[in-house]
Amino acid sequence: MTMSGTMRNHSAQGAHETDEQIMARRARLLGPAYRLFYERPVHLVRGKGIWLYDAQGRQYLDMYNNVACVGHAHPHVVKALHEQALTLNTHTRYLHSGILDYAEKLLGYFPPELSQVMFACTGSEANDLALRIAHLHSGGKGLIITETAYHGTTVTLAQASPSLGAAVTLGDFVRTVPPPDTYRGDPDQARARFAADVRSAIASLEAANIKPAALLIDGIFSSDGVFAHPIGVINDAVDEIRRAGGLYIADEVQPGFGRTGDGMWGFSRHGVVPDLVTLGKPMGNGHPVAGVVARPELLTEFGARSRYFNTFGGNPVSAAVGNAVLEVIEDETLIANARSRGLELRAGLEELAKRCELIGDIRGAGLFIGLELVKDRKTREPASAETAKLVNVLREKQILIGAAGPRGNCLKIRPPLCFSKENGEMFLARFEEALSEVAATSA
Amino acid sequence: MTMSGTMRNHSAQGAHETDEQIMARRARLLGPAYRLFYERPVHLVRGKGIWLYDAQGRQYLDMYNNVACVGHAHPHVVKALHEQALTLNTHTRYLHSGILDYAEKLLGYFPPELSQVMFACTGSEANDLALRIAHLHSGGKGLIITETAYHGTTVTLAQASPSLGAAVTLGDFVRTVPPPDTYRGDPDQARARFAADVRSAIASLEAANIKPAALLIDGIFSSDGVFAHPIGVINDAVDEIRRAGGLYIADEVQPGFGRTGDGMWGFSRHGVVPDLVTLGKPMGNGHPVAGVVARPELLTEFGARSRYFNTFGGNPVSAAVGNAVLEVIEDETLIANARSRGLELRAGLEELAKRCELIGDIRGAGLFIGLELVKDRKTREPASAETAKLVNVLREKQILIGAAGPRGNCLKIRPPLCFSKENGEMFLARFEEALSEVAATSA
Numbered sequence: 001m002t003m004s005g006t007m008r009n010h011s012a013q014g015a016h017e018t019d020e021q022i023m024a025r026r027a028r029l030l031g032p033a034y035r036l037f038y039e040r041p042v043h044l045v046r047g048k049g050i051w052l053y054d055a056q057g058r059q060y061l062d063m064y065n066n067v068a069c070v071g072h073a074h075p076h077v078v079k080a081l082h083e084q085a086l087t088l089n090t091h092t093r094y095l096h097s098g099i100l101d102y103a104e105k106l107l108g109y110f111p112p113e114l115s116q117v118m119f120a121c122t123g124s125e126a127n128d129l130a131l132r133i134a135h136l137h138s139g140g141k142g143l144i145i146t147e148t149a150y151h152g153t154t155v156t157l158a159q160a161s162p163s164l165g166a167a168v169t170l171g172d173f174v175r176t177v178p179p180p181d182t183y184r185g186d187p188d189q190a191r192a193r194f195a196a197d198v199r200s201a202i203a204s205l206e207a208a209n210i211k212p213a214a215l216l217i218d219g220i221f222s223s224d225g226v227f228a229h230p231i232g233v234i235n236d237a238v239d240e241i242r243r244a245g246g247l248y249i250a251d252e253v254q255p256g257f258g259r260t261g262d263g264m265w266g267f268s269r270h271g272v273v274p275d276l277v278t279l280g281k282p283m284g285n286g287h288p289v290a291g292v293v294a295r296p297e298l299l300t301e302f303g304a305r306s307r308y309f310n311t312f313g314g315n316p317v318s319a320a321v322g323n324a325v326l327e328v329i330e331d332e333t334l335i336a337n338a339r340s341r342g343l344e345l346r347a348g349l350e351e352l353a354k355r356c357e358l359i360g361d362i363r364g365a366g367l368f369i370g371l372e373l374v375k376d377r378k379t380r381e382p383a384s385a386e387t388a389k390l391v392n393v394l395r396e397k398q399i400l401i402g403a404a405g406p407r408g409n410c411l412k413i414r415p416p417l418c419f420s421k422e423n424g425e426m427f428l429a430r431f432e433e434a435l436s437e438v439a440a441t442s443a
Numbered sequence: 444m445t446m447s448g449t450m451r452n453h454s455a456q457g458a459h460e461t462d463e464q465i466m467a468r469r470a471r472l473l474g475p476a477y478r479l480f481y482e483r484p485v486h487l488v489r490g491k492g493i494w495l496y497d498a499q500g501r502q503y504l505d506m507y508n509n510v511a512c513v514g515h516a517h518p519h520v521v522k523a524l525h526e527q528a529l530t531l532n533t534h535t536r537y538l539h540s541g542i543l544d545y546a547e548k549l550l551g552y553f554p555p556e557l558s559q560v561m562f563a564c565t566g567s568e569a570n571d572l573a574l575r576i577a578h579l580h581s582g583g584k585g586l587i588i589t590e591t592a593y594h595g596t597t598v599t600l601a602q603a604s605p606s607l608g609a610a611v612t613l614g615d616f617v618r619t620v621p622p623p624d625t626y627r628g629d630p631d632q633a634r635a636r637f638a639a640d641v642r643s644a645i646a647s648l649e650a651a652n653i654k655p656a657a658l659l660i661d662g663i664f665s666s667d668g669v670f671a672h673p674i675g676v677i678n679d680a681v682d683e684i685r686r687a688g689g690l691y692i693a694d695e696v697q698p699g700f701g702r703t704g705d706g707m708w709g710f711s712r713h714g715v716v717p718d719l720v721t722l723g724k725p726m727g728n729g730h731p732v733a734g735v736v737a738r739p740e741l742l743t744e745f746g747a748r749s750r751y752f753n754t755f756g757g758n759p760v761s762a763a764v765g766n767a768v769l770e771v772i773e774d775e776t777l778i779a780n781a782r783s784r785g786l787e788l789r790a791g792l793e794e795l796a797k798r799c800e801l802i803g804d805i806r807g808a809g810l811f812i813g814l815e816l817v818k819d820r821k822t823r824e825p826a827s828a829e830t831a832k833l834v835n836v837l838r839e840k841q842i843l844i845g846a847a848g849p850r851g852n853c854l855k856i857r858p859p860l861c862f863s864k865e866n867g868e869m870f871l872a873r874f875e876e877a878l879s880e881v882a883a884t885s886a
Contacts, residue, residue, distance in 0.1 A: 026543060029547060029559060030546060045531060052531075067533070082524070088495075089728075090515070091510065094486065094495075097465060099473070118474065118477070122564050125564075125565065128597045132601065155574055167748055288731040310567070314473075315729065317729070
């Protein structure tokens with residue numbers, strides 16, 4: 001073997017390593033771009049349904065994970081993965097019925113105008129492809145997003161993901177608009193305000209000689225802090241971008257696949273039909289599957305004037321996994337479960353808010369709940385430090401959760417859709433304890 | 444359920460569909476961007492080792508597929524996939540030893556300067572991330588690639604992938620250089636010429652006020668037509684880009700993981716150490732795994748000044764699969780096999796060339812062989828139509844193969860690395876038949 005073919009000594013060390021040793025190994029092998037959750041990171045070794053387990057066998061309630069949407073290591077999904085991987089896994093330039101059966105089933109959840117799909121492996125790839133389609137259609141590159149959006153990690157999308165922080169500069173082709181914030185703004189004005197903001201963004205692009213290509217928005221404004229209401233809030237803004245020659249791209253990477261409890265997609269709650277819909281995270285319950293659902297005239301145009309191929313996208317294994325996820329969502333009636341459990345959980349949180357002053361606002365849909373924490377309900381001063389603390393206190397209570405929003409004071413409550421009534425009760429009990437602890441130390 | 448939650452009628456039709464029906468369904472559901480190989484596309488249903496099987500049970504020899512590098516549906520790889528998927532699949536913001544054991548094993552195949560790795564899901568994502576790192580390091584965006592390169596499908600990389608054809612416009616930040624073509628140019632001059640071309644490209648970028656960020660080259664110039672020699676051909680060009688403040692990014696998505704028979708990577712044959720190395724296709728034997736291997740000082744800089752997270756990249760399942768692929772490459776001594784079988788195959792092709800005038804040049808390394816077909820050995824007029832025909836004749840003879848190069852007259856011979864002596868004999872026999880048929884009809 002040559003220099004590069006020679007193995008250095010190594011051995012699998014995970015089994016008897018301390019957390020500190022694992023962290024040191026991470027820093028050495030993966031570098032500083034890899035971040036960890038929590039002051040005291042969790043070393044996970046197993047997952048099952050709603051539960052995650054650490055190396056000591058401790059059980060954690062997963063309130064964070066919208067990826068493992070039908071539950072960790074779901075047997076039906078793993079079986080589909082295994083059986084297809086044993087049979088065949090190859091690219092899409094041969095005929096295979098798996099991708100078509102899956103495409104057909106998936107498109108069945110969309111309004112009839114959205115009748116074609118292209119596959120990719122990640123939400124980033126899906127959003128990036130949607131931009132290519134929008135660039136071609138509009139002849140421009142101008143992109144309108146919300147102020148704290150996250151859309152992906154490619155060269156182009158990182159420039160359109162302000163939630164990555166100040167270190168990543170926004171592209172000169174990007175304009176941001178405030179999300180329809182119904183807590184810090186008047187809900188009755190939200191729809192008109194959002195449309196006016198998009199109109200201003202279009203004008204700003206045009207003034208800079210940049211043709212608007214798309215309005216790209218998350219169907220529930222996840223990274224902006226979760227805004228699900230009022231119904232129809234985005235619709236006038238969609239008219240604005242279309243009038244300007246751009247497309248409305250619905251980013252369903254976070255809210256998609258039944259989480260809102262009102263059907264499969266965040267956008268459909270508003271009764272509007274996008275031009276392109278991007279799918280990712282929950283689509284394969286953790287397996288790298290993503291896609292762009294489109295009006296066929298856009299793909300006709302794209303197919304005639306450009307080219308796209310994704311070696312792994314839409315392969316038979318990915319298709320089998322995606323299909324199995326849809327079957328579980330149906331068989332276990334997870335959309336209805338998201339609605340019922342979401343309502344229960346919100347009722348419990350409303351109850352809690354009567355006793356816990358830190359809770360400023362509770363919003364969302366189904367099992368995508370945003371909970372905004374404030375130091376003072378009158379001034380609505382963000383309780384950013386308290387939220388960070390709360391997330392860490394909850395981790396010690398074996399509840400895994402995360403925060404979002406421009407001030408980091410919005411808890412994103414987003415458990416797998418197999419969440420039960422008992423899971424909700426457990427969460428509420430520990431959450432109340434944690435809130436009291438945080439309130440006591442910060443008072 | 445709402446409008447979008449309602450299922451349209453559908454049923455799995457694959458089992459009793461004709462190829463024509465499947466093609467019609469593809470066009471309807473996936474649109475025109477999805478292309479098929481061969482005049483008469485192949486409907487595959489199963490794979491095992493070197494073999495692929497169609498719906499009628501016919502067996503095809505896979506001479507195309509550098510993705511299923513250790514063989515289709517390899518039991519060791521599928522077992523690793525299955526066991527980890529049954530156990531846990533989650534993102535990298537928790538501690539998990541799987542990604543570290545894999546990173547450690549993978550980095551063991553690299554020179555010591557390249558000691559850190561970041562994970563993604565596709566070669567496109569890996570190249571795109573490498574560009575983000577190079578942009579940050581150089582402060583520029585200028586990119587130098589070869590004339591018929593393919594580097595990926597994102598907004599940025601599609602602009603740096605001339606092999607996508609004229610429909611995709613090259614970016615204004617891109618300059619192309621001819622590959623070191625040792626058939627149509629003097630091999631003794633190849634190294635100096637390649638360096639001079641890169642120098643001119645740098646000058647052209649600088650004249651346009653574009654700072655050079657990187658020289659991004661495929662370690663075996665796959666899409667340019669496969670150029671593996673002379674050893675060291677890229678090295679002076681690498682010095683040029685570094686002198687200009689840019690990085691040398693080795694795109695190992697196609698040649699990587701032992702295919703060249705001279706160790707694991709295409710670049711290492713030249714005895715040069717890249718700044719960044721991008722990995723994809725064969726890394727997971729078809730599972731979506733990719734990565735960027737880097738000099739740690741570049742990731743320190745990137746981690747301090749930018750952010751990256753990939754939901755699926757480096758998850759426990761991907762790490763287990765990647766690790767299993769490396770184990771198979773070792774256990775089955777596939778690098779040595781690539782070398783021996785590659786030498787045998789080339790010797791057989793040289794023999795064939797004595798009888799078949801269409802063969803103009805045979806080149807490559809290990810089991811990555813480029814075979815250039817010409818109408819006339821003196822004028823070297825490309826036999827482009829004959830090559831297209833040959834690919835289709837071979838398909839009828841149950842040999843799956845593809846072509847590349849700017850004139851489409853280079854066969855890419857790239858079977859899974861478990862290729863045997865008997866597979867080679869079978870290929871050579873059918874290839875000779877096919878060559879005779881094509882020569883007879885085009886004479």
